[in-house]
Amino acid sequence: MEAIDTPPSQPGAVTMFFKRLGEIQQGYLDKATPHLAARWIFLIVWFLLYGVRVYFLQGWYIITYALGIYLLNLFIAFLTPQVDPAIMDDEEDGPSLPTKSNEEFKPFMRRLPEFKFWYSAVKAVTVAMICTCFDALNIPVFWPILVMYFILLFVITMKRQIKHMLKYKYLPFSHGKKKYQGKEDTGKVVYNK
16 A cells, blocks of 8 residues: 555644744743843832732631742742752862852853843742632632741741851852953053154
């Protein structure tokens, strides 16, 4: 029997719609990438709108708690180096953080880059906002216990992260290579002939 060559089928209208929607979304994300302050201001405003919604609706505390835990997880990944110095062996020839002042500058590489941190946080707040539209997700709880537990979890997690930073001598916020000043310029140029 001979195989009949059939042309590949064209994607359906639904597939094309979602593909186009993804392209539009990616275009907006590409335009937003260089605007660091505007992106973070948008996230703060979006988060405050979510907080106001939860406050006036008097509910969805479990959703808010889950959002807080997720954002804490993102923040810890943002503060953590891509290659954990606790795991890395001394014999390994991979990139490492400088431990002495005379070592070569190597920028801090994050496990979670800033843009992905921002984008994941925006998506999380959006999902939480959508969850407040469904009464089935409004589980009654005594919210002060959740707040106390979240604060305790935040303090313990940050204490552990700060100890890790101090032990391996890294700071997750680098401002580039140190700039050394040379001798002061006198302004006179002397030519020897």
